[in-house]
Amino acid sequence: MNDFAVATHRAYGGAKIKIVSSLPATLRGQLLVATPPLADPNFDGSVVLVLEHGEDGALGIIVNRPTDATLASVLPEWRAHASAPAVVFSGGPVAPEAVIALARGGYDTAPGWASVLGEVGTIDIGRDPDDFEFPIDDLRVFVGYSGWAPGQLEAELAEQAWFVVALDKTDPFSAGPEHLWRDVLRRQRGRVAMFAHYPTDPEVN
Secondary structure (H helix, E strand, O other), rough: OOOOOEEEEEEOOOOEEEEEEEEEEOOOOEEEOOOOOOOOOOOOEEEEEEEEEEOEEEEHHHHHHOOEEHHHHHHHHHHHOOOOOOOOOOOOOOEEEEEEEEEHHHHHHOOOEEEEEOOOOEEEEOHHHHHHOOOOOOEEEEEEEEEEOOOEEEEEEEOOOOEEEEOOHHHOOOHHHHHHHHHHHOOOOOOHHHHHHHOOOOOOO
């Protein structure tokens, strides 16, 4: 895929603003932040970490949807490495039986580890935690994922469904996932940061 630009027009406070961003050929390791309001309830208010993106489509996980299931109840051997809140997260509506684990480790290559961006990557939780040659600083486990067919994500970007922003290594392991959507927007430059104050009920403004 070639680099492409996305022009976003949004009404805010009675005025229309235009946001133009030039995007790289792959969004692997970037965050997709849902623009408000997003009609699809699966993604409204979501922050998605893109794990794969290319000509075959895209795959990511929602990083701000905790469930009620504790990690200790399903993977007790990994509980000591879990980031608070130590619960399983819902990564998206696709394949809810699939399990994906993210960790902060710092190795480019190691058995059972694949870097997504720098020290943040996926880790094989089928292995014993003590088998890894590096310290596991943070861990989060997701069930299900978010998937896009070839060209689908690009179409959603053209339809202004997402902001594309840089990942901070702490984002997937936030202790306050319920605030992550606003936190990520708040740290952006310019007018994108204004959306952090978008009301929960858009009719109350």
